Amino acid sequence: MKKRLALLMALVMMFSLCCFSAPAAFADDEVTLTLWSIATESDSSHQAFVDGIAAFEAEHPGVKIEHVTTENEAYKTKIKAAMSSGEGLPDIFFTWGMGFLGEFVNAGRVYCVDDDYANYADELPEAMTVNVRYDGKMYGVPYTMSLVTLYANMDLLAQVGYDDIPATYEDMIDCCEALKAAGIIPFGVSGKELWCLSEYVEPLVIKSVGGQALRDMYNGEASWNNEGVVKAIEAFEGMVENEYFDPSAAALGNDEVKNNFIAGKYAFYQNGSWNNKDIGEQAQFNVKAGTFPVLDDSIPLYSMIGGPNNTLAVTESSQNKELAVEAAFFLAKFMSDADYKSGANLPCWAADPDAEVNDLIQAAADMASKAEDMVLFGDNFLSADAANTYLDYIGLAYAGDVTPTEYVEGLDADLG
Amino acid sequence: MNNSLSGTRNWRKIVVYVILILWALISLFPVYWMLTFSLKTNSEIFGENVVGLPREWVWENYKRALHTGNMPRYFLNSLIVAITTIVITLAASVMATYAMTRLHWKGRKRMNSFFMLGLTIPIHASIVPLYTTLAKLKLLDTLWALIIPYSAFSLAMGILVCTGFMGDIPYDLDEAAFLDGCGVWGTFFRVIAPLMTPAVATVGIYTFLQCWNELMFANVFVNSDKWRTLPVGVQSLSGQYTTDWGPIGAALSIATIPTLIVYIFLSKKIQDSFIAGAVKG
Amino acid sequence: MNKPFRYKVNIFLFLLPALLLFVGVLIAPIIMSTVYSFTEWNGFTTPEFIGFKNYVELFTSRSINIQRALKNAFLLAILSCCIQLPFALWLALRLSRPIKGKTAFLSIFFLPVLISTVVIGQLWLKIYNPDYGVLNVFLRSIGLDNLTRIWLGDKKTALGAAFVPILWQYVGYHMLLMYAGIKGVPVELTEAAMLDGCTQAQVSRYIIIPYIRPILRVSVIFAITGSLKSFDLIYVLTNGGPNHATEVPSTLMISMLFLRNRYGMGSTIAVMLIILCFAFALLINMLFKEEK
Numbered sequence: 004m005k006k007r008l009a010l011l012m013a014l015v016m017m018f019s020l021c022c023f024s025a026p027a028a029f030a031d032d033e034v035t036l037t038l039w040s041i042a043t044e045s046d047s048s049h050q051a052f053v054d055g056i057a058a059f060e061a062e063h064p065g066v067k068i069e070h071v072t073t074e075n076e077a078y079k080t081k082i083k084a085a086m087s088s089g090e091g092l093p094d095i096f097f098t099w100g101m102g103f104l105g106e107f108v109n110a111g112r113v114y115c116v117d118d119d120y121a122n123y124a125d126e127l128p129e130a131m132t133v134n135v136r137y138d139g140k141m142y143g144v145p146y147t148m149s150l151v152t153l154y155a156n157m158d159l160l161a162q163v164g165y166d167d168i169p170a171t172y173e174d175m176i177d178c179c180e181a182l183k184a185a186g187i188i189p190f191g192v193s194g195k196e197l198w199c200l201s202e203y204v205e206p207l208v209i210k211s212v213g214g215q216a217l218r219d220m221y222n223g224e225a226s227w228n229n230e231g232v233v234k235a236i237e238a239f240e241g242m243v244e245n246e247y248f249d250p251s252a253a254a255l256g257n258d259e260v261k262n263n264f265i266a267g268k269y270a271f272y273q274n275g276s277w278n279n280k281d282i283g284e285q286a287q288f289n290v291k292a293g294t295f296p297v298l299d300d301s302i303p304l305y306s307m308i309g310g311p312n313n314t315l316a317v318t319e320s321s322q323n324k325e326l327a328v329e330a331a332f333f334l335a336k337f338m339s340d341a342d343y344k345s346g347a348n349l350p351c352w353a354a355d356p357d358a359e360v361n362d363l364i365q366a367a368a369d370m371a372s373k374a375e376d377m378v379l380f381g382d383n384f385l386s387a388d389a390a391n392t393y394l395d396y397i398g399l400a401y402a403g404d405v406t407p408t409e410y411v412e413g414l415d416a417d418l419g
Numbered sequence: 420m421n422n423s424l425s426g427t428r429n430w431r432k433i434v435v436y437v438i439l440i441l442w443a444l445i446s447l448f449p450v451y452w453m454l455t456f457s458l459k460t461n462s463e464i465f466g467e468n469v470v471g472l473p474r475e476w477v478w479e480n481y482k483r484a485l486h487t488g489n490m491p492r493y494f495l496n497s498l499i500v501a502i503t504t505i506v507i508t509l510a511a512s513v514m515a516t517y518a519m520t521r522l523h524w525k526g527r528k529r530m531n532s533f534f535m536l537g538l539t540i541p542i543h544a545s546i547v548p549l550y551t552t553l554a555k556l557k558l559l560d561t562l563w564a565l566i567i568p569y570s571a572f573s574l575a576m577g578i579l580v581c582t583g584f585m586g587d588i589p590y591d592l593d594e595a596a597f598l599d600g601c602g603v604w605g606t607f608f609r610v611i612a613p614l615m616t617p618a619v620a621t622v623g624i625y626t627f628l629q630c631w632n633e634l635m636f637a638n639v640f641v642n643s644d645k646w647r648t649l650p651v652g653v654q655s656l657s658g659q660y661t662t663d664w665g666p667i668g669a670a671l672s673i674a675t676i677p678t679l680i681v682y683i684f685l686s687k688k689i690q691d692s693f694i695a696g697a698v699k700g
Numbered sequence: 701m702n703k704p705f706r707y708k709v710n711i712f713l714f715l716l717p718a719l720l721l722f723v724g725v726l727i728a729p730i731i732m733s734t735v736y737s738f739t740e741w742n743g744f745t746t747p748e749f750i751g752f753k754n755y756v757e758l759f760t761s762r763s764i765n766i767q768r769a770l771k772n773a774f775l776l777a778i779l780s781c782c783i784q785l786p787f788a789l790w791l792a793l794r795l796s797r798p799i800k801g802k803t804a805f806l807s808i809f810f811l812p813v814l815i816s817t818v819v820i821g822q823l824w825l826k827i828y829n830p831d832y833g834v835l836n837v838f839l840r841s842i843g844l845d846n847l848t849r850i851w852l853g854d855k856k857t858a859l860g861a862a863f864v865p866i867l868w869q870y871v872g873y874h875m876l877l878m879y880a881g882i883k884g885v886p887v888e889l890t891e892a893a894m895l896d897g898c899t900q901a902q903v904s905r906y907i908i909i910p911y912i913r914p915i916l917r918v919s920v921i922f923a924i925t926g927s928l929k930s931f932d933l934i935y936v937l938t939n940g941g942p943n944h945a946t947e948v949p950s951t952l953m954i955s956m957l958f959l960r961n962r963y964g965m966g967s968t969i970a971v972m973l974i975i976l977c978f979a980f981a982l983l984i985n986m987l988f989k990e991e992k
Contacts, residue, residue, distance in 0.1 A: 043655040044487045045663065074654045077638040080958045084639050087547050087743040090554030106961060110744030194853055195941055251830035253853025253942060262465045387961040392763065398943050417763060435794060443808045446872065449815050449823050470834060515718035518711050539977030540726050541929050543954055544970030548729035571725030574718055603710045632816035671819050678814050686807040690876065
């Protein structure tokens with residue numbers, strides 16, 4: 004027994020030694036770029052990445068792109084650890100705009116792509132680059148943008164006599180009451196994942212104060228203590244109190260809530276436009292994508308929460324920056340197109356006008372083109388610490404633990 | 420009188436059995452649940468049929484789990500990491516314990532407490548410093564980047580267990596070996612080390628549990644597909660916005676079943692080795 | 701070469717592998733964390749030395765509310781010592797007496813320890829699910845509808861609900877440790893007591909439990925340090941919510957380190973945790989020694 008064990012161990016050791024020191028098997032004239040992303044094999048963008056990389060490699064013989072994928076939450080830890088130590092960084096990495104990328108830019112870890120942008124300016128509108136600009140300089144290449152979308156189960160709405168998404172706030176409230184009376188839960192939201200709550204709060208706020216005012220508050224240039232914000236939070240807390248949201252959802256994750264909506268349990272589900280593909284393909288009912296009505300009539304209906312956020316950036320430590328930048332632009336353009344055509348999300352790059360896309364993505368694209376203003380998701384806009392404090396307040400509002408006044412005063416005090 | 424006494428005894432016996440059987444069912448439930456949900460669709464998992472047997476046996480889930488990435492390779496990596504970690508932990512802790520229990524020097528007690536500090540350290544706090552160190556040593560993105568931290572974090576427990584075992588070995592043996600002309604090393608290799616085999620199972624299973632399911636280090640310290648471990652592979656089955664839970668269940672079953680099989684075969688041994696090591700605690 | 705010197709070299713050589721691993725992987729990062737804990741640092745730019753400010757903020761800030769996290773962790777530790785360990789001990793005592801199916805029970809009770817946290821976490825999420833969860837369905841089926849709750853989403857029940865799986869999962873582990881200890885009690889001792897007319901309960905109380913005191917000490921240390929450091933299941937089940945009601949020090953630490961980019965503050969929590977765990981380990985050792 005002992006001998007066998009020793010033999011086994013020896014074998015394993017030998018095997019592992021061989022494995023660990025397997026030599027890198029490519030020729031000298033080949034260049035390998037590393038790309039880190041969150042497009043795991045089960046992610047809806049995975050295939051687009053694979054195709055994009057293949058297309059780039061075909062155009063650039065001798066260049067290989069090694070694609071390292073990590074699950075969303077784990078990715079944040081991974082990229083932060085690497086950025087923190089500055090070692091072992093990839094050439095190109097996936098990032099979200101504004102706050103997330105901003106801290107890496109401040110640390111001097113990200114390569115500025117301003118000069119290269121000129122070559123692509125006619126395909127990638129400058130308006131799409133606002134969330135990756137710091138002091139006016141561009142540090143990343145956005146590829147898809149997302150808008151908060153109100154998905155409606157039209158079959159359930161028809162049951163209470165609505166053939167469209169209510170156009171005014173009062174109408175919306177009446178609709179919710181009618182749904183409730185019919186035993187249908189109006190809204191599905193995950194109360195456990197705070198960002199899902201923000202997908203409800205932020206549209207209410209922007210539709211009450213307008214885009215510029217909200218942007219100023221995020222930037223710390225205006226006080227949150229604003230009648231409009233108070234009104235929006237009042238509306239939100241009212242919706243919770245009146246049980247327009249599924250009360251059970253306080254303990255549910257977004258996955259489950261989305262599944263419930265697809266299973267026909269809720270009349271509405273408000274979340275990012277990245278859900279278009281899943282909802283469009285899986286829902287067995289007539290589904291419509293729209294936007295929440297305004298709280299204040301002076302605010303345009305298409306004041307939207309969202310914007311370009313999925314981004315590729317190049318590291319300052321990359322050994323082949325020029326090539327990496329080229330690849331980043333190439334892949335971004337490719338992904339923008341591919342995700343649009345597959346119905347996964349909205350493109351940042353000029354889209355092919357003849358492309359055939361599904362109804363939901365078409366509706367989202369229409370909303371994007373009608374958008375009067377677009378303000379990025381608060382937790383992307385703000386820096387990491389502030390973003391989490393901000394989400395905490397949304398959680399408190401959901402639980403009814405703060406009054407609307409306490410909410411705005413708290414944000415003023417704690418977001419600094 | 421005698422009758423009523425044995426009556427209450429029987430009564431109590433029944434109560435004890437009921438509790439034991441209930442607890443056994445509760446303990447078995449996760450395994451049953453994992454195996455069944457690995458064969459279900461999302462809609463069954465989410466609400467329609469949570470605890471029952473699958474209505475439709477979706478073997479496809481296993482196919483998908485196996486074809487995502489390179490599961491067999493991840494499995495092999497996990498195995499290599501686990502076995503190497505166990506070997507290193509065992510060797511290092513047996514040697515250190517020998518020095519701290521059977522060799523005489525000042526401060527050996529304090530050294531023991533120093534190692535016990537390892538039980539108190541939260542694993543997550545060391546990610547960033549460890550990342551930098553591993554990068555400097557050019558070990559990032561190799562299996563060593565996992566083996567070394569896992570071994571270090573299992574060490575405290577290893578030493579604790581080995582101290583218990585080593586205390587059981589009579590000191591006369593050392594003296595006899597010494598009189599036979601064995602040096603410190605001779606005594607260690609010829610007398611002490613062979614007697615430590617019962618510790619293998621205890622330290623082994625503990626170390627195995629530590630590294631088989633570990634996710635945080637495995638995600639951060641390894642990039643290449645070819646060095647990924649099972650938990651990372653399982654995780655890659657969940658997408659950014661949607662997740663099919665069936666294949667995840669399948670992958671989790673694939674990761675867990677070998678553990679269970681090994682455990683079933685070794686459970687007697689593991690229990691015995693716990694006993695052998697327990698006396699001195 | 702003189703002998704004592706060679707002896708010392710040998711001692712050193714025996715300790716070397718363990719020391720290298722231990723110092724390199726555990727101690728060095730902790731020293732670095734200690735240094736960071738005195739800085740304001742987001743993890744990326746240059747750290748700024750700020751003395752004890754993080755420590756002061758940690759214990760005074762209402763928004764971090766470390767007091768609540770510590771209270772939760774202590775509560776878990778207490779529950780663990782008052783419910784989990786006694787139950788494990790009861791199981792161990794029972795199974796150490798002749799009983800049918802003993803080996804099977806021993807093996808089965810240990811199973812939850814072997815299952816990964818992901819599975820355990822997902823399972824309990826399903827058990828607690830407010831709509832179709834086993835618990836609420838069961839309560840409804842026996843007519844106790846008014847007892848159904850949104851277990852993990854309600855501030856009043858979330859903490860308790862999150863603790864149950866943590867306590868449950870490791871019962872088998874402690875049981876096996878204690879069982880092993882009981883098997884080490886010399887048979888002559890218990891037999892003599894039985895002949896003297898002691899009942900099983902008395903034998904357990906006066907002979908077995910005092911004898912396995914060293915094992916109990918290990919169990920208590922594991923239970924308490926494990927509770928103070930608990931993270932995985934809480935993270936999966938509630939992630940500290942709703943509204944931080946189930947926050948424990950480790951979840952706060954992770955959120956500071958990797959969500960809020962407050963590396964300095966995260967390190968401060970880490971240092972506090974280590975000191976706390978070590979202090980408790982020493983305290984328990986002292987208590988067990990004194991009682992002897």
